[in-house]
Amino acid sequence: MSHDAANNHPRHAHHHDDAKGFVRAVEHASEERGLRLTPLRKEVLELIAAAHKPVKAYDLLDQLREKHGNAAPPTVYRALDFLLENGFIHKLESINAFVSCHHPAEAHQVPFLICDVCSSAQEVCDERVADLIEAQAKALGFRPQAQTLEVHGTCRNCRKG
Template identity: 70%
Template sequence: MPQAARQHEHHDHCHDAAAFVGAVASACESRGLRLTPLRLRVLELIAAEEKPVKAYDLLDRLKDEHSGAAPPTVYRALDFLLEHRFIHKLESINAFVGCHHPNEAHQVPFLICDVCSSAVEICDERVSHLLNEQARERGFGARAQTLEVHGVCAECRAAAKPD
């Protein structure tokens, strides 16, 4: 497929927790990164969720398995996963989601539903390219992008319509 066509194609992602965890484990192995049992468990908990998950919810789940689990242990695991771009942090809702492309460095916007809290990763390079281009034109040295668009998803909109 030509580069121009690839840049503009849209991807819909289905939720496959096992495939996601496997892709991250493979990426860690190929990059020489250490995916400790705790990091793996935090990753599995994030992957199992259909929606973004907060750090303290992860901690509560970990405490069920490891009585000594504490906030610093969860945050260290999250920091590792974020640093290597295996997960995304949605700043506006202070929650974490798995990355659909853990083997690629990329910056993507999210559509976040204010009703059901779902978050959809928009995989379209044009958005980050446009933001980087606008920053460059203004002499701005961008280090990171986080674009979060809040609204109501199609399912919640349909559910709200009277029959």
């Protein structure tokens, strides 16, 4: 969980409950930036948002084939690349899956808490984590180009069960 900087109390970890609202936010951000959110890109985005947990590329491909019959892997990967490059989704490298971004209108690096039991992932919105990593990298003369911090464990719901 993220913490409020002033009193170091938990603030909140994010995950999407409103898939349609998220897609509308991405459409708006795309318009503002002059990006082309094609019907396929939007459909891939909708599938990721509706999943409510990380989804693998081939699961997306299977879902698209159910609707369109002829979706090809390169098509899905191109849509994913567009969504990643523009900060609308995140790729969780350790589980090779994709999740929607809580703040699609702004570029940012965030850590994720990934449950090894139910595969849920929560985006932790606390810029201090990214700032600390950036400062440490700078102190060591290292220029980071990408940053993905993934913390594996067991979520509250799975610990209760």
